[in-house]
Amino acid sequence: MPPNNRSAATAGPPASAQLxxxxxxxxxxxxxxxxxxxxxxxxxxxxxTTLAMNVAATINDLLGSTAIAxxxxxxxxxxxxxxxxxxxxxxxxxxxxxxxxxGFVALLRRLLTEFDHTVYAPSFSRNVNEGIAAEIAVLPxxxxxxxxxxxxxxxxxxxxxxxxxxxESWFCETNAxxxxxxxxxxxxxxxRTPEAARAWAESVDGQNAVLIDATRARATLTILGQ
Numbered sequence: 001m002p003p004n005n006r007s008a009a010t011a012g013p014p015a016s017a018q019l020x021x022x023x024x025x026x027x028x029x030x031x032x033x034x035x036x037x038x039x040x041x042x043x044x045x046x047x048x049t050t051l052a053m054n055v056a057a058t059i060n061d062l063l064g065s066t067a068i069a070x071x072x073x074x075x076x077x078x079x080x081x082x083x084x085x086x087x088x089x090x091x092x093x094x095x096x097x098x099x100x101x102x103g104f105v106a107l108l109r110r111l112l113t114e115f116d117h118t119v120y121a122p123s124f125s126r127n128v129n130e131g132i133a134a135e136i137a138v139l140p141x142x143x144x145x146x147x148x149x150x151x152x153x154x155x156x157x158x159x160x161x162x163x164x165x166x167x168e169s170w171f172c173e174t175n176a177x178x179x180x181x182x183x184x185x186x187x188x189x190x191x192r193t194p195e196a197a198r199a200w201a202e203s204v205d206g207q208n209a210v211l212i213d214a215t216r217a218r219a220t221l222t223i224l225g226q
Contacts, residue, residue, distance in 0.1 A: 018224065022170070023058035024026070026069070026144050029167045037108060037165055041152040042172035043209035044094065045179035047202075047225025050075060051172055052148035059144055067141040072111075074149025076122030076131045077104040087185060092204050093129075096151050096211065101158045108147065108165045115140055126190050150208060153215035163218060171219035179209070184212045 023141035026038050030188050040055075042048045052071045059069035066073060066211050077100045084090035110119055138145060151159050163169060174182075187197035216222060 010168070015138055016218045019058045020056050020062075020158060022223065023062055025168070026055065026059055026146075027062065029141075030143050035111065035145060036134045036167040037145045037147050039112060039152040039162065039166040039169040040146060040172050040226065041150065041169060041212065041215060041219065042174075043104040043179060043212045044150065044205040045182040046172045047182075048148045048150075048172045049148050051223070052146045054065060056144070056146045065141075067139055069141045069144040069146060069171040070136070070138055071146045071148065072121055072136060073124060074099065074147070074152070075124035076136070077101070077107075080123060081130060092207075094150070094204060094208055096156070096159070096208070099151070101151070104149075105158045105161050105165075108162065111138060111145055112165060117196050129190070150212050151215075153218040154211070155215070156220070169218065171216045171222045173216070173222060174225035 026036070029036050029038070038055075038059055040048050040052045049071075052073070056069040056071045060066050078093065079087070079089075079100060080099050081090060081093075084093055089095070092098065107119075107121055117140065119138045121136040121138060122131045122133050123135040124131050139157045147166070152162050152166070153171070154160065180201055183201035184194070187200055188194060194199065
């Protein structure tokens with residue numbers, strides 16, 4: 001069983017080998033009873049979502065089941081656009097105070113204590129740029145929840161409560177130029193002009209990345225994004 005410590009390390013094998021290694025690492029952490037939460041943090045565009053989905057799928061493949069691991073993104077806890085407009089924060093959506101952090105922490109605590117019924121969680125649709133209530137089902141058979149989001153390792157309330165709920169935390173990093181390219185492409189695909197996409201990626205996403213990158217040292221492991 002891999003050591004469950006909080007000292008940062010760096011792992012960088014090829015993607016397929018990395019996925020297998022991470023999946024096996026998570027499998028070794030599964031307790032006899034209950035479930036674990038494994039967190040993947042990182043800046044916008046680092047590849048957290050793809051990595052989290054692939055790790056969950058690899059766990060299920062290795063264990064021969066489709067219902068052992070599930071991916072849970074933090075993005076479902078974005079405040080609604082109407083709420084952001086009311087609070088005057090819509091022009092920096094994605095910043096740490098544009099999420100329902102307390103609701104997210106409450107959900108994570110539920111996942112560690114409620115095993116006899118399905119726990120529903122919100123997802124996030126980039127097509128409508130809003131959360132979708134109760135789209136993700138965490139089943140009693142799900143023993144590993146791969147939790148993914150920007151601020152899992154932030155040191156302000158309520159985010160600082162998350163580390164103690166995670167069996168391990170992994171920081172996903174990708175070089176800055178690639179992250180910027182991905183973000184511009186993402187924003188263009190969802191309706192922004194090339195100029196507006198670059199401006200958002202460099203300003204809003206860029207400012208958020210400064211805060212997020214500073215949390216890397218709190219992770220158990222630093223890994224390469226996908």
